[in-house]
Amino acid sequence: MDRSTRQREAIRGLFTPEGRPLSPKEIQEKADTDAPGVSLATVYRTIKALEELGEIVKVELPGDAARYELAGKGHHHHFQCRSCGKAFEIHGCPGGLAALAPDGFKVDSHEITLFGLCAKCNHPA
Amino acid sequence: MDRSTRQREAIRGLFTPEGRPLSPKEIQEKADTDAPGVSLATVYRTIKALEELGEIVKVELPGDAARYELAGKGHHHHFQCRSCGKAFEIHGCPGGLAALAPDGFKVDSHEITLFGLCAKCNHPA
DNA sequence: ATGGGTGCAAATTGTTTGCATTTTA
DNA sequence: TAAAATGCAAACAATTTGCACCCAT
Numbered sequence: 057m058d059r060s061t062r063q064r065e066a067i068r069g070l071f072t073p074e075g076r077p078l079s080p081k082e083i084q085e086k087a088d089t090d091a092p093g094v095s096l097a098t099v100y101r102t103i104k105a106l107e108e109l110g111e112i113v114k115v116e117l118p119g120d121a122a123r124y125e126l127a128g129k130g131h132h133h134h135f136q137c138r139s140c141g142k143a144f145e146i147h148g149c150p151g152g153l154a155a156l157a158p159d160g161f162k163v164d165s166h167e168i169t170l171f172g173l174c175a176k177c178n179h180p181a
Numbered sequence: 182m183d184r185s186t187r188q189r190e191a192i193r194g195l196f197t198p199e200g201r202p203l204s205p206k207e208i209q210e211k212a213d214t215d216a217p218g219v220s221l222a223t224v225y226r227t228i229k230a231l232e233e234l235g236e237i238v239k240v241e242l243p244g245d246a247a248r249y250e251l252a253g254k255g256h257h258h259h260f261q262c263r264s265c266g267k268a269f270e271i272h273g274c275p276g277g278l279a280a281l282a283p284d285g286f287k288v289d290s291h292e293i294t295l296f297g298l299c300a301k302c303n304h305p306a
Numbered sequence: 307a308t309g310g311g312t313g314c315a316a317a318t319t320g321t322t323t324g325c326a327t328t329t330t331a
Numbered sequence: 332t333a334a335a336a337t338g339c340a341a342a343c344a345a346t347t348t349g350c351a352c353c354c355a356t
Contacts, residue, residue, distance in 0.1 A: 058330065063336090097339080100322070101336085118243050135288070144286075148280075150275035154295070156273045160304060161260060165296045166293065168291065174285075185354085222346095223311080225345095
C-alpha cells in the first residue's frame with residue numbers, strides 16, 4: 057500500500073462504532089502509529105474529505121476544539137471529562153426540548169453536553 | 182466621568198437581566214456608542230474583570246465564540262439562530278440528565294443548546 | 307511622579323490554504 | 332510525465348499579553 061493510501065486508511069481506521077469523538081490532534085497522534093509523520097494539514101484535509109463523504113461527522117462541544125466521530129450512529133449526546141478533557145458518547149435523550157424555545161422560534165436540532173469526571177478520572181487507580 | 186470609567190460603564194451597562202448573551206465583538210460594537218473607539222483588548226480585559234467580580238458569566242455555545250451574560254439569572258439554557266447567529270436565553274430544563282452518563286461517571290453540570298431560527302429570522306417581515 | 311488603564315502589536319491556539327515537492331499511476 | 336497528495340509555512344480568527352503611553356490623583 058502506498059504512503060497516501062496508508063495515511064488515509066490510518067485516519068479512517070480510527071473511527072469505529074465504539075470510538076469516542078477525536079480531536080485533530082488526537083487523530084494525528086493515533087494515526088502516527090500506522091502512518092508515521094502525518095502532518096496536521098493532511099489530518100485536516102482527510103477529515104474534511106471523510107466528512108464530505110458522509111463517513112464522519114463533526115462534534116462540537118462548548119468551549120473546546122471540534123471532534124469527529126463515525127457517522128450514522130443515530131441520535132446521541134456527549135460527556136466531557138473536566139479532568140482529562142476527553143469526550144465520550146452517551147445514549148438517551150429527554151424529549152420535548154423544542155417546547156422550551158420562545159414563541160415564534162423554530163427549533164430544528166439540539167445539543168446536550170454533560171460535564172464531570174469520566175470513570176477513569178473519578179476512580180483513580 | 183473620565184474615559185476609563187466611561188468605557189467600563191458602557192460595557193457593564195450592556196449586561197441586563199433581559200439581554201441575550203453577547204460576544205466580545207458585539208460588546209465592542211454596542212459599547213462604541215457610549216464609548217467611541219474602545220479597543221478589543223479593553224473589551225476583553227473588562228470582560229475578564231467583570232467575570233472575576235462575578236457580575237457576568239461566560240456562555241459557551243458549541244462551535245462558536247464565547248458569549249457573556251449577566252450573572253445570577255439562575256439555571257437556564259440557550260438557543261442559537263442558524264440564520265443570524267444570535268444567542269438567546271431559554272427557560273426550563275428537563276431533569277435527570279445525569280442518569281444518561283455511563284456507570285462510574287460523575288456528572289456535575291450540563292449544557293443544552295437548541296438550534297433553529299429565531300422569531301425574527303423565522304418570520305421575515 | 308506614580309499607578310491604573312489604554313491601544314497597538316506580537317504571541318497563542320485551532321484551522322485553512324498557497325505553493326513547491328513528492329508520489330502515484 | 333501529468334495528476335494527486337503531502338509538508339511547510341503563511342494566513343486567519345479568537346483571545347491573551349507585553350510594552351510604551353496617557354491621564355487622574
